[in-house]
Amino acid sequence: MLRGLLGFLLGSRGVSVSAADGAAAMEVLRRCGFPQWGMRRGSDGRIAFLLGRKNAVRYAEDCAAAGVEVRLERERGLPAWLMRYRRRWGLLFGAVLFALIVWQSGRIVWSVDVSGNVRYSDDAITEMLREYGFGVGSVFTHTDFDRLQNAFLLQAKDIAWIAVNMQGTVAHVEVLEKRPGGEGQSGESAANVIAAEDGQIVEVRVRGGRADVSVNDVVRRGDLLISGVIRVGEDGVRYEYAAGQVLAQVMREIDVRVPLVQERKVYTEEELCEKTVIFFGKQVKLFTKSGIVGSSYGKIEGRTYDSSVQTRQWVLPGGISLPVWIRTETFRPYVWETAEQSEEQAYAQALRLYREKMEQLLSEAEILSLETSVEREDGEVRIFSRAVCLSDIARTSEISLTESAAP
Amino acid sequence: LENRKKSTGKRLGGAAACVQRLFDVPMEGVSSLSTVELIGDREAVISGCLGILAYGENEILLRMKHGRLLVTGRDLLMESLTGGRITISGQITAVHTDGGSESC
Numbered sequence: 374m375l376r377g378l379l380g381f382l383l384g385s386r387g388v389s390v391s392a393a394d395g396a397a398a399m400e401v402l403r404r405c406g407f408p409q410w411g412m413r414r415g416s417d418g419r420i421a422f423l424l425g426r427k428n429a430v431r432y433a434e435d436c437a438a439a440g441v442e443v444r445l446e447r448e449r450g451l452p453a454w455l456m457r458y459r460r461r462w463g464l465l466f467g468a469v470l471f472a473l474i475v476w477q478s479g480r481i482v483w484s485v486d487v488s489g490n491v492r493y494s495d496d497a498i499t500e501m502l503r504e505y506g507f508g509v510g511s512v513f514t515h516t517d518f519d520r521l522q523n524a525f526l527l528q529a530k531d532i533a534w535i536a537v538n539m540q541g542t543v544a545h546v547e548v549l550e551k552r553p554g555g556e557g558q559s560g561e562s563a564a565n566v567i568a569a570e571d572g573q574i575v576e577v578r579v580r581g582g583r584a585d586v587s588v589n590d591v592v593r594r595g596d597l598l599i600s601g602v603i604r605v606g607e608d609g610v611r612y613e614y615a616a617g618q619v620l621a622q623v624m625r626e627i628d629v630r631v632p633l634v635q636e637r638k639v640y641t642e643e644e645l646c647e648k649t650v651i652f653f654g655k656q657v658k659l660f661t662k663s664g665i666v667g668s669s670y671g672k673i674e675g676r677t678y679d680s681s682v683q684t685r686q687w688v689l690p691g692g693i694s695l696p697v698w699i700r701t702e703t704f705r706p707y708v709w710e711t712a713e714q715s716e717e718q719a720y721a722q723a724l725r726l727y728r729e730k731m732e733q734l735l736s737e738a739e740i741l742s743l744e745t746s747v748e749r750e751d752g753e754v755r756i757f758s759r760a761v762c763l764s765d766i767a768r769t770s771e772i773s774l775t776e777s778a779a780p
Numbered sequence: 781l782e783n784r785k786k787s788t789g790k791r792l793g794g795a796a797a798c799v800q801r802l803f804d805v806p807m808e809g810v811s812s813l814s815t816v817e818l819i820g821d822r823e824a825v826i827s828g829c830l831g832i833l834a835y836g837e838n839e840i841l842l843r844m845k846h847g848r849l850l851v852t853g854r855d856l857l858m859e860s861l862t863g864g865r866i867t868i869s870g871q872i873t874a875v876h877t878d879g880g881s882e883s884c
Binding site for chain 2: 392399409
């Protein structure tokens with residue numbers, strides 16, 4: 374096996390002798406002491422074996438001197454192959470290009486895998502990294518990861534820690550986001566809790582600081598609810614990070630108006646789409662849906678249109694992601710048309726909008742009482758609701774300690 | 781399965797024989813005699829070969845330091861010749877020397 378491999382790399386030549394000359398040929402071979410391999414006997418009884426390129430020629434000369442007839446086959450192995458194709462420059466160019474591509478592909482980032490993020494999306498983090506020159510397609514062997522991580526942390530205020538590690542050509546980005554309000558709770562700053570809107574206090578739950586309001590107090594937006602500045606003795610002051618819940622009765626209104634005559638968006642033509650291949654972060658525009666190479670922007674220039682972008686990554690069977698994305702941007706031109714609808718249709722539309730707003734309201738407050746009116750006035754259907762709700766109106770307002778501490 | 785048999789030449793030299801007997805060391809360590817190693821009946825490794833006298837599918841005759849060695853069998857093939865060491869493969873049925881014979 375090893376000898377065969379060496380024979381391939383250094384080149385070899387087949388030699389065969391007739392069965393009648395076998396003993397004499399072997400005797401010559403023994404005297405020469407040339408390393409041989411691949412010894413075999415053919416169906417016609419000829420004995421064949423392999424010798425090194427130069428040894429084969431010398432062996433043939435020695436055999437001729439001893440009166441033994443040998444047959445030399447053509448050279449085989451890598452040197453012979455290279456000699457055969459030495460004038461095929463295309464092959465050489467292709468081999469060099471292949472070697473360069475393989476070499477280069479091992480130095481660039483093929484994929485970025487982000488983990489540990491909650492509030493930041495994967496795309497947001499990869500986009501921020503790309504601003505510092507790191508992303509799919511960048512040469513990671515030139516990347517100073519310490520500098521990259523520090524620069525990233527300076528930019529992303531809500532990220533407490535980041536680590537970028539390369540595993541092969543995949544960049545594993547691990548992040549740790551700051552906890553909301555976590556910085557203040559560490560004791561480095563102080564805060565008050567103020568009212569986010571007008572209301573009448575129902576309950577005060579203090580987790581930090583000292584309550585500044587009582588139940589049934591009426592407060593205005595911005596009023597102090599829980600103070601983070603605690604007086605100690607006559608002249609002393611202690612700062613805390615005030616926190617808590619302040620439940621209050623607040624007034625909310627929902628006002629939905631749907632006119633009977635409306636401007637409506639009507640899409641005019643078939644949609645146009647433009648495909649772009651993103652290869653290692655480099656964009657290559659391909660073709661439009663019509664098959665005409667070029668941009669479809671010209672076809673809808675000067676008209677209003679909706680556009681949407683969909684990006685899809687190529688994934689091999691087995692879940693291996695390739696650094697190739699197909700980005701499809703779809704354009705849908707439209708015109709505004711005036712359309713009249715019946716009162717029932719307008720009411721149905723108003724009701725649908727009203728329900729959506731009510732769901733939004735219920736998600737942030739508890740309704741205590743509700744007054745609703747439905748009326749038609751000035752060519753429109755109107756649904757109006759006034760609700761008394763129970764809501765948490767506490768909002769944290771941080772205090773700059775340097776300013777507060779100043780006399 | 782390894783059946784190793786060793787056949788020495790006709791005689792040991794005087795000094796070498798004395799050393800071998802005195803210290804009870806292996807014979808090939810103190811003598812320059814030819815050796816034949818048989819691995820089952822599939823391969824024979826012969827050292828101390830001075831020439832190839834006949835080479836056929838059924839018998840190979842070698843000239844050794846202390847006479848001649850005949851290997852008989854079927855599909856015999858010299859796998860390698862390195863210096864004075866020859867490897868013969870095939871179905872080996874017998875190994876004969878000039879002074880006597882050993883069969884397997």
